[in-house]
Amino acid sequence: MESEEEFKMPLLGDEAPDFEAQTSQGKLRLSDFKGSWLVMFSHPGDFTPVCTTEFMAFAELAGEFKKRNCELLGLSVDSAPSHIAWVRNIEEKTGVKIPFPIIADGNKEVAKKYGMIHPGQSATETIRATFIIDADGILRLILYYPLTTGRNMQEILRCIDALQTADKHHVATPANWKKGEKVIVPFPLDQESAEARLKEGYECIDWYLCKKELKKE
Numbered sequence: 001m002e003s004e005e006e007f008k009m010p011l012l013g014d015e016a017p018d019f020e021a022q023t024s025q026g027k028l029r030l031s032d033f034k035g036s037w038l039v040m041f042s043h044p045g046d047f048t049p050v051c052t053t054e055f056m057a058f059a060e061l062a063g064e065f066k067k068r069n070c071e072l073l074g075l076s077v078d079s080a081p082s083h084i085a086w087v088r089n090i091e092e093k094t095g096v097k098i099p100f101p102i103i104a105d106g107n108k109e110v111a112k113k114y115g116m117i118h119p120g121q122s123a124t125e126t127i128r129a130t131f132i133i134d135a136d137g138i139l140r141l142i143l144y145y146p147l148t149t150g151r152n153m154q155e156i157l158r159c160i161d162a163l164q165t166a167d168k169h170h171v172a173t174p175a176n177w178k179k180g181e182k183v184i185v186p187f188p189l190d191q192e193s194a195e196a197r198l199k200e201g202y203e204c205i206d207w208y209l210c211k212k213e214l215k216k217e
Helices: 049-060 062-067 080-094 109-114 153-169 191-197
Strands: 020-023 026-029 037-042 070-076 102-104 128-133 139-145 203-206 209-212
Touching: 020 080, 037 109, 037 153, 049 062, 049 070, 049 080, 049 153, 062 070, 062 153, 080 102, 128 153, 139 153
Parallel strands: 037 070, 070 102
Antiparallel strands: 020 026, 020 102, 037 128, 128 139, 203 209
């Protein structure tokens, strides 16, 4: 039985663990993506139905990720030849070309570093884990989905928009926020600031919850 240490999960705000791995597009290191945002995601297995729909959905939105300076990187415990055969099959059967690399993690080295194997789901397959890593290599968001549930790609794009907006403008984003909508003004840290913000033209429910429009870019 594998020890808990081998399934240790990284935490938000940690530097994403580096690695070197064989992929469907040659050897890559995580550090190769430095300077770009990255969505790294694992799937249970090649030639499986839910995973196929996910890869097609990622591929169809690859241009949207590029607009956000964000790369895509898949992973499973299948071999590189299996990955190559699968993406060729997807293109042949559906016309959708998979443009991003897929890690062949047969020894589970990367999966263990990122906590992608959850024994309660499967002791051998990686779950549907999604990691958003920023341009400085910092882990910013983690999403876990069970084997039976496909991911929502629009939600992943929305999360990237929210993170990048918060970083650029030093704001927060409310529930169900979408790019272009009002953002939340930072929480006041003293009574004087709390009182002043009510006079600054923000849309306030009260001193602790105020929204504002961002200038059009």
